[in-house]
């Protein structure tokens with residue numbers, strides 16, 4: 400069981416539970432072509448975004464298998480909500496999880512994904528006691544692949560044509576990191 404009520408602080412970011420007033424920033428994210436390119440989601444309507452926010456409000460807790468923790472990412476310097484990160488508890492028995500991150504294009508290329516997912520991996524390994532955390536990304540998503548390598552995650556698989564979206568087959572890459580690898584990693588970006 401893991402519950403986040405207070406924001407997690409990193410050097411430049413806060414990872415915090417969603418609030419109802421995040422609706423405009425989340426809608427901006429979920430309608431941005433650059434963000435959606437590899438996510439297989441059509442642009443959201445405002446009603447859909449409101450529905451997602453309503454779900455997100457209680458997604459600050461991992462109580463059991465298949466629960467997802469989804470936190471808003473806020474830039475401390477500006478107070479702006481710039482994205483979201485998620486941690487899914489894939490298996491309680493086998494201590495497995497999966498991470499993901501989405502940043503608004505104006506917040507990309509500044510190391511924020513590495514910073515925020517690092518905080519989430521810390522949480523996964525030290526507070527939730529997971530042994531292995533995976534991430535999956537479209538095989539063409541170069542920024543995501545670079546970020547996963549930067550985090551010390553290893554590519555374990557190439558899943559050919561595993562997603563059919565918008566009339567096209569997409570390959571995905573599977574990455575993973577073990578608790579022991581995270582504990583002995585070199586600093587991200589180093």
Ligand SMILES: CC(C)(COP(=O)(O)OP(=O)(O)OC[C@H]1O[C@@H](n2cnc3c(N)ncnc32)[C@H](O)[C@@H]1OP(=O)(O)O)[C@@H](O)C(=O)NCCC(=O)NCCS
Pocket residue numbers: 433434435437438499500501502503506507508509510511512513514535536537540542543545546549588
């Ligand atoms: C995937 C995604 C989160 C990666 O974000 P990102 O900002 O590129 O990733 P990082 O935080 O690792 O940033 C690293 C980049 O910032 C640069 N950078 C600038 N200042 C930096 C700093 N202080 N510290 C570290 N890196 C810094 C690095 O040089 C690097 O640039 P490069 O990728 O051109 O080599 C982002 O592309 C995204 O949100 N995409 C849309 C949604 C999506 O596809 N999500 C993934 C689904 S699996």
